[in-house]
Amino acid sequence: MKEAPMSSRPGIPVLFLMLxxxxxxxxxxxxxxxxxxAPVLVGTVLVSIVVFFAWFGFYMVEPNQSAVLSLFGKYVGTVKDQGLRWNNPFYSKKKISLRVRNFESGKLKINELDGSPIEIAAxxxxxxxxxAEAVFNVDDYQSFVHIQSESALRAMASSYPYDQxxxxxxxxxxxxxxxxxHLQEQIQERLSKAGVDVIEARISHLAYAAEIAQAMLQRQQANAVVAARTRIVFGAVSMVQMALEELKKSGVMELDEERRAAMVSNLLVVLCSDRATQPVVNTGSLY
Structure with a gap:
């Protein structure tokens, strides 16, 4: 059911008329x-009954609020005019807030794509x-938003790994x-029937579950060490190669294969070591 705008009478003039x-x-x-x-009394009683029921036609619409009107269960229209308004007193009026709202889901425990349990919130x-859709398409649109958002968060989190x-x-x-x-698109798809627009959806909490947090931290540290060592070795090999090429180009000394291998070994030890090296200086002859 789509929303149908409906006009209403300004409440202040009608209020003066009613008074x-x-x-x-x-x-x-x-x-x-x-x-x-007797005719005057009977006419007065009939008019007073009409005036009495007419007083129930007043209602207030605040800024960023709408009133959904229905007559004996049939949807009539939606009024968004602000202030004191008046309509048929037999219309039932359901106030709906159009303000921007937000909520944070609880921390959900989910298995991510690789099967590891994680905690996530959004x-x-x-x-x-x-x-009209918020009132008539779902039973309780606020509860519907919360439940469907958490369901979309679960589905999204289980389709991606925690780490790249x-x-x-x-x-x-x-x-x-x-x-x-992706999360915003998933939630919007689920809430479109309730007349709700998802403005933003973002992850507010993300961590491994407590039972594997320590193991995953160790794995992350190991991966970081391996990545760092790989970078160091690559840089060391490049520096050794550059040193040998410069020595050959400048003609400072000629090294045979055995001493060339010894020099490469020493340079790699110096460059790849995680501690400061203590060199031994040879004061005698090289040979």
Missing amino acids: VLTLAVAAAFVYGANTRS VIVWQVVDS HEDGQIALRSHPQEISQ
Whole structure:
């Protein structure tokens, strides 16, 4: 059911009219009672009943709020005009907030793509854009938003790994923008029937579950050490190669294969060692 805009009467002029009618009915009733005029009394009673029910047609619409009107269970329209308004007193009026709202999901325990248990939570920013759908398409649209958002978060988290293992692979920890965009699309798809627009969805908490957190930390540290060592070895090999080429180019000395291998070994030890080396200086003849 789509929203249908509906006009309403300004409440202030109608309020003054109702006050005048109420005073007129009271005066007519007093006049009829004093004159003991049955037609006047009967007419006054009938008009007073109409005026009494007309008072129930007033309602207030605040800024960023709408009123969904229905008549005996049938949707009539939606009023978004602000201030005191008046419509048919037999219309039932359901107020819906159009303000931007947000909530943070609880920490959910989920198995990511590789099967490791993680804890994840998200902040969802949303707004009602179709009041009729929010009222009539779902039972409780606020509860619907919360439950469907957590369901989308579970589905999204289980389709990505926690850490990136290959180049170009999207992971929860290394690609926050892509993950947030995917999460927003997933939630919007689920909430479209409730007349809700998802403005933003982003991860607010992400960590390994407590039972594997220490093991995963050790794995991350090991990966970091391996990556660092790989970079050091690559740089050391490049520096040794450059040193040998410069020595050959400058003609400072000629090295045979045995001493060339010894020099490469010593340079690699110096460059790749994780501690400061203590060189032994040979003061005698090289040979």
